[in-house]
Amino acid sequence: MDEVRLNTVVFDFDGTLARLNIDFHLMRQAILKLIGRWGITPGNPDVSYVLEMIHESETLLSSQSLHDARAFSSEAFRIIESIEIRAAENGELFEWTRELFIGLHAANIHTGIITRNCTKAVFTVFPDIANHCDVVICRDDIERVKPHPDHLNRALIQLGSRPCDTLMVGDHPLDVEAGRTSGAWSAGVLTGRHSREDFIRSGAHWVLNRASDLLETIRP
Template sequence: MADPAGGVERLRTVRAVLFDFDGTLVQQRVDFARMRRRAIEVLQGHGVDTTAIEGLHVLEMVERARRSLAQRDAARAQALADDARRTIEAVECEAAEEARAIAGVPALLRDLRARGVRVGIVTRNCRVAVERVLARQVLAYDVLLTRDDVQHVKPDPRHLGEALRLLGVAGEASAMCGDHPMDVAAGKGVGALTVGVLPEGSDPAPMAAAAPDLIVPSVAALRDPLGLDGAQDEEG
């Protein structure tokens, strides 16, 4: 466990913890390469030259194309956005069918809430896919905000800010935990303690460059830093 900024000591004082979903709380194999290919095909099918935007994340790529097209034809721009949304959701929902909570996660979330710490889930995934997972995997939380629930999606810190507003907790009294550098960036944007999840075998460079306050191999590894006791859920 890497603790370059004294994160362990600070973590025990937080009143809320925000978690990313995919790769942090649940393991699911979203085929992002296929999602990207299909999204690009949709954009090109609507006459968009994707050359200059293919380096963006998929959601940002679609939004950039939508805004550009909307300047000329609002109806076509909406049709593009709808087609792209359906394409992206299809890939996400396919992955959701095989998703499973990561070992130790259900018990940690349950014990956090039992101790009075508020729990939020903030994800770029769509709500229908997340709800399909949660219908099978029991995860305790107070607030869930998918991309469908907010105007501004992380790494925009306003995604986290809305979750904190609903939880009634200030950013400085919270922690943000996720497996992507954008989770760290968003957490810093609201003044939260940031926890990077770096599973064994992952490339450490991107997370190290994001400079979270604390780096752990899994969410379950937060039990001790959070001061939680008790056995973990056998179902993970």
């Protein structure tokens, strides 16, 4: 990382800055059950992420009834939000997260967070987030979430930063994908559920044990 000059770091939230305790398996099962109850047959069995499953099912339903599509979607989001908020109430930031932001700002690095989690859950875990991070864009703030490039691009516009000066940091290969599709640098961190090999396979430029390692390696 020494050879690259960066002025911006955008982080994922769960598993990157906060302990990951969302039960994605439970979430997925609950949404699959809901999809079954609505009699929807997903067109693309490869769609594995919950938000994309909801979106695809909503689109399928909307071809028959806009009313049904909206009813399905609001029920689906109620289910996942209740799981996210319960996880947030029992969740916590990593002990070094606030220090990390303080250190980055001292090095004149702009900071952002982009997350597929809902605003309420993120602010439950990190109530003073606005004192630490320049831009926070949660699922509720944007139509197309990462890995769609809109999510990171929106953060960069708000920060006034260029992708080539930006590092995207996350605990999931989709964070690496988000960085790549926007033309940013990317680093995987091992504080979630993915291994070094997963990140190397997904094309991450760097793999760090944890996000706070940036303080030792980043050069403004």
